[in-house]
Each structure stands twice: as structure tokens, then as C-alpha cells.
Amino acid sequence: MNDNKLYERYQRQMILKEFGVEGQRKLLRAKVLVIGAGGLGCSALQYLAGAGVGTIGIVDDDMVSLSNLHRQILYSVKDIGFNKAERATEVLQQLNPEIKIIAYPERLTTQNAFAIMEAYDIIIDGTDNFSSRYMINDACVLLNKTFVFGAVSQWEGQVAVFSPHPLKGGKDGVNYRDLFPQPPKDGEVLNCAEAGVIGVLPGIIGTMMANETIKLITGIGSSLINRMVTYNALTNQVYELGLSARKKTRSLIPKDKSAFLQTDYEWLCAAQPQLKEIDVNIFNSMIAKGEVDVIDVREENELPAVKEFLHLKIPLTQLAENISLIKSDTVVAFCQSGKRSLQAAGILSGIFRETKKVYSLKGGILKWKQNQAKLPV
Amino acid sequence: MKTNIIVFGQLTDIIGNDKLVVNNAGDTNSLLEELKKGYPALEDSKFILAVDKKLVTENTLLNTNSTIALMPPFSGG
Structure with a gap:
């Protein structure tokens, strides 16, 4: 110009x-x-x-x-x-x-x-x-x-x-x-x-x-x-x-x-936090990779006991008071059938919002044990 | 001690006015507690609190004649 x-x-x-x-x-x-x-x-x-x-x-x-x-x-x-x-x-x-x-x-x-x-x-x-x-x-x-x-x-x-x-x-x-x-x-x-x-x-x-x-x-x-x-x-x-x-x-x-x-910015603002359920295969690969806190949210002494992988034990009823025990950026909750863990994931997502990714094990520990039994040794 | 409060945006729908006076609030925490008792819907609302035109990020002592502002985020563009 x-x-x-x-x-x-x-x-x-x-x-x-x-x-x-x-x-x-x-x-x-x-x-x-x-x-x-x-x-x-x-x-x-x-x-x-x-x-x-x-x-x-x-x-x-x-x-x-x-x-x-x-x-x-x-x-x-x-x-x-x-x-x-x-x-x-x-x-x-x-x-x-x-x-x-x-x-x-x-x-x-x-x-x-x-x-x-x-x-x-x-x-x-x-x-x-x-x-x-x-x-x-x-x-x-x-x-x-x-x-x-x-x-x-x-x-x-x-x-x-x-x-x-x-x-x-x-x-x-x-x-x-x-x-x-x-x-x-x-x-x-x-x-x-x-x-x-x-x-x-x-x-x-x-x-x-x-x-x-x-x-x-x-x-x-x-x-x-x-x-x-x-x-x-x-x-x-x-x-x-x-x-x-x-x-x-x-x-x-x-x-x-x-x-x-x-x-996931859309997810952070979603009205209902989409609770993410993962199946046993994804769960196993997450455990294998490490860097995940797995939490048993069942009450004490519920069976079956889990010895196959490291996990925290925080019953659903005491979850909110014990969140300081959770250190990893990725968290997976499990229970017997996957219902209480979904509830737990909802509570944890509400607390951690975007700071952690929270999942629930679909089908619970029963499904996981059933799946393990099927695997070739 | 009286604290004057000015209210912005859709918080005025909760308070029912854009102004409010609260008695005997010594600091911002006790003020918020008092407000949430009177207007429980504030509990679920996001807003910032300013004392004398300064954003407050932790509990702050209030002086006589402090003016408080409650301001929500706006989303429109």
C-alpha cells in the first residue's frame, strides 16, 4: 500500500x-x-x-x-x-x-x-x-x-x-x-x-x-x-x-x-460426569503398565479376597475421608459386581475433577476372577 | 459492624437483589457461612469474592465499611 x-x-x-x-x-x-x-x-x-x-x-x-x-x-x-x-x-x-x-x-x-x-x-x-x-x-x-x-x-x-x-x-x-x-x-x-x-x-x-x-x-x-x-x-x-x-x-x-x-475439556464441563467403566482387559493392561491406584471399595472382609494385584482398601462408606491415600493420576475402583465402584468413581470424579482420571471396573472382581480362570496358563 | 455486599449476574436471582447488608461478619469465611445459611442455593454456585475491589483467594478480615462483591463467571459470547 x-x-x-x-x-x-x-x-x-x-x-x-x-x-x-x-x-x-x-x-x-x-x-x-x-x-x-x-x-x-x-x-x-x-x-x-x-x-x-x-x-x-x-x-x-x-x-x-x-x-x-x-x-x-x-x-x-x-x-x-x-x-x-x-x-x-x-x-x-x-x-x-x-x-x-x-x-x-x-x-x-x-x-x-x-x-x-x-x-x-x-x-x-x-x-x-x-x-x-x-x-x-x-x-x-x-x-x-x-x-x-x-x-x-x-x-x-x-x-x-x-x-x-x-x-x-x-x-x-x-x-x-x-x-x-x-x-x-x-x-x-x-x-x-x-x-x-x-x-x-x-x-x-x-x-x-x-x-x-x-x-x-x-x-x-x-x-x-x-x-x-x-x-x-x-x-x-x-x-x-x-x-x-x-x-x-x-x-x-x-x-x-x-x-x-x-x-478432555468437554468432559470437564459435562453436566453429568461421564463415568468411565473399563473392562477386565483394559484393567489388566493398566495394572501391567503401573502408574495407577487400584482401590477396593468393598467393606472389610468381603470375599473373594484379592491378592493378585496391588491395591488400596478404602470402603465406599469411608471414601471421601480417605482421598489423601490416592496418589496416582489414574484411579480404578472395583467392588464385587461393579455397582459400588461406579458410585465410588462418581464421588472421586467429583472430588478430583480434571486432576485425575477415574474409572470403575465393569463387572467387578467377580468378572475379573472369572476371566482370569479362563486364561491359558 | 455492617458489611455491604454487591451481587452480580445470576446471583441476583438467588439473593433477590443486587445489594445486601450483613451484620457482624468478622472475616470473609464467616460472611460466606452466614450467606449460605440465608441463601442455600449459593452452596452450589460458582462465584468469586472481592473485598474492596480486590479478588480474595483466602480468608480475609473485614473492616468497618468493607464492600464485598460476589461475582459469578459469565459464559456468553
């Missing part, structure tokens, strides 16, 4: 004394990824494209529907049924053909998150569910990316910036899990479809997210790093909250990429 045209397009912001030519250069060099092109994403994207962020990525696997149009302002009736990332890209490219916009018409998963996110400097969360938010948060921590967070409900919205980079004073940056360490289960917190949302709200919050992003890139003003702002569209009240790290947060985030790949 020639300099005259560049100046003409961006001059109203370039003449701001804090911003200048340098601010514009920084924006044009910046790479920002917007995950979710819904209410928040649409408004953030419009201003980022307008301001001249040089590379913008848009991730969304969802299709435009009529009920989106009151707040997702990039789309029109003719877009209904088409992919949001692709439609948003086309609309924004008309707004600003000078920048590069990349559509990812797919759902962000643990499998593609690193590959997509790695190429960008700043990640903007415009998703509408907790499994995506926690996944994005954890990936940003692991990839050392600055995370611009926003969320809305009914008439209220939240905005914050989480940056892993040590701030002045040497403190580690706060992340979303310092606020809410564990994701709520589905249904525990209502989403827009269930609770409703006023159309202008994601417009306001998404625009604030774009503003934070522009300030972060250009290095002007004071950003919302380690602060969260709540805005109420009904009362116009703004509440600002200073954030701080919790001691245990880091232990809740997968420790590296391979642990991240194995984390």
Missing part, C-alpha cells in the same frame, strides 16, 4: 499524539486471533480490521442463524446457514482489503489449538462456552500468549487481560483460572441461549476487547492486565476488580503440550 493511502485510511487515529505513525506501524505488524465470531467476536473484529491490525485470524465452526442477527452485526439474512468465520472474513475484507484475514472454519480443539494459536501475538476469546474458554486459557498459559478475555450474560459483561509475561515487580501474570479455578458444569451457569442477552452488550464488551488489544499492541494507556471490569448495561455501573494469582492455579493447568492434548 502506498503511504498516502495508508495515511488517509488511518489518519484520524494517527494524529492522536499517543498513537502516531509508530502506533499504526505496530498495528499493521500485529497478528491477532479471534476465537468465536459471535456477538463479542463480530464487534471486536470490526474495529480491529478498521484500525488496521495487519493479520487477523478468525476461528468459528458455527453457522449464522436468524437468532444471531440482533447482536452479531457482521452478518445479514443472506448469510444464514453459512460459516461465520468465512462470512466474517468476506465482510471484513471489504471493510479493509489492505490487511490479511485468515478464516479457520473449524472448531478449536486440543488437537488444532497449538497449531492455530502459535502464529498469533494476542488471542481474543469470543466463545460462548466454558470448555472453550478454559481450553483457550490453558493454551495461552502454555504458549505464553496474551489473552484478551470477555464474556456476557443478560445485561452484564466482563473484560480482562491475562498476560503470562512477568509484570513490573516480578509477579507472574494472572490467568482465568485464578478467578475460577475449575469450570462450572453445563447448566450451572446459563449461556445466552438460555439466559438471554441484550444485543448491544456484546457490542460494548467486544469493542472494549478490541480497545484493550489495540492498547496492548501499541503500548499506550493502561491495560486491563490483572484487572477485570464488569459493566452493567441496565444501570451503567462499572465495577473494577484487582486480580491476583492463587497458589494452586498452575497445578490445574496441563503441565505441557502432551498433557494438554490429553485433556
